[in-house]
Amino acid sequence: MAYFSLLDTSSLDLNANPMSLVDEVPIKEVQTSFSELGRKNSVTEETSALEEELSRVNEENKKLTEQLTELCENYNALRNHLVDYMSKNPLRADQANVVEKKRKAESSITTNNGGRATNNGGNNNINSDHSSSSDEDSSCNKKPRAREEEHVKVKTSRVYVRTEASDTSLQIVKDGYQWRKYGQKVTRDNPCPRAYFKCSFAPTCPVKKKVQRSIEDQSILVATYEGEHNHSHPSRVEAAASSNRCVTIGSAPSPPRLTSSGPTVTLDLTKPNTNGDAKIPSQVVKSPEFQQFLVEQMASSLTKDPSFKAAVAAAISGRFLQHNLTEKW
DNA sequence: CGCGTTTGACCCGCGC
DNA sequence: GCGCGGGTCAAACGCG
Numbered sequence A: 001m002a003y004f005s006l007l008d009t010s011s012l013d014l015n016a017n018p019m020s021l022v023d024e025v026p027i028k029e030v031q032t033s034f035s036e037l038g039r040k041n042s043v044t045e046e047t048s049a050l051e052e053e054l055s056r057v058n059e060e061n062k063k064l065t066e067q068l069t070e071l072c073e074n075y076n077a078l079r080n081h082l083v084d085y086m087s088k089n090p091l092r093a094d095q096a097n098v099v100e101k102k103r104k105a106e107s108s109i110t111t112n113n114g115g116r117a118t119n120n121g122g123n124n125n126i127n128s129d130h131s132s133s134s135d136e137d138s139s140c141n142k143k144p145r146a147r148e149e150e151h152v153k154v155k156t157s158r159v160y161v162r163t164e165a166s167d168t169s170l171q172i173v174k175d176g177y178q179w180r181k182y183g184q185k186v187t188r189d190n191p192c193p194r195a196y197f198k199c200s201f202a203p204t205c206p207v208k209k210k211v212q213r214s215i216e217d218q219s220i221l222v223a224t225y226e227g228e229h230n231h232s233h234p235s236r237v238e239a240a241a242s243s244n245r246c247v248t249i250g251s252a253p254s255p256p257r258l259t260s261s262g263p264t265v266t267l268d269l270t271k272p273n274t275n276g277d278a279k280i281p282s283q284v285v286k287s288p289e290f291q292q293f294l295v296e297q298m299a300s301s302l303t304k305d306p307s308f309k310a311a312v313a314a315a316i317s318g319r320f321l322q323h324n325l326t327e328k329w
Numbered sequence B: 001c002g003c004g005t006t007t008g009a010c011c012c013g014c015g016c
Numbered sequence C: 001g002c003g004c005g006g007g008t009c010a011a012a013c014g015c016g
Helices: A018-023 A027-040 A043-088 A093-118 A122-129 A134-140 A144-153 A236-241 A282-286 A288-304 A306-328
Strands: A156-162 A179-185 A194-199 A208-213 A220-226
Touching: none
Parallel strands: none
Antiparallel strands: A156 A220, A179 A194, A194 A208, A208 A220
């Protein structure tokens, strides 16, 4: 299990002590500069000073953005190294067993669906009318030898979402799609119940979602998507405005690979080769959308970091003080 | 009243 | 063949 804390601003060498800048100036000078500031400056002088300060802050902002971008690139490089490493090195025996069990379970899922076809009046009948759906075509073939093909066709992916540990709801993995809960089950290996959802946006949509809290960290929700949506995304805006931020690293193309708005980005690198393409496609990593997403992530993390805020405030106030002092002299 | 959720029962595959 | 466990169904229930 590899969770990446995207940003740790505490490691940045930021000046988080607002007083340190003030210390550089004798207190009396600061006090006098403040006291004279009010009476001496005219409005125009103040405006020009503020404008200069604004441009200066803008430059600092640019520099910070560049640093963030650099950080982001370093992060991507490291991640690529890790993914390459994981793909090149064989799994340990115990890990292999887990993967093997998962594969068996997933193959049983597909055959289950096929066997259920006669019981399921609603969706499956409709699906059988849907000639373009390859999933349903394959699920109708109940022959065991078709399992591997089905396994390849039913694409799965995982999304990890960090939530409040006290929040017991399993429905907070918002991704813009409409989901209808059709079951909940307590599994043996995890005391937390697993919830089962179907995509209800389109009646013929075969996509299912399983949501369960991680046994290792109960503040993390693990959402497993199965299948592909056969309809367009109902609302990208809704996805972007949802309360969780997560990154999908898997093979299912349909659930949104990037959703936004929470503080956590977690990458699933636990299934390196189950479907053959578990690592993030380099096109995705290099895409401006992904880059922008990462930058937004970092900016979000930074703005939520009190020490970073203090550092920025200190830098601005320090500059402001210095500026006023130099202007005065 | 319609829609979504809950939850116990049932089905099915797998291992022994 | 039997038991176990995961997945699904569908009636009951709650909410707006």
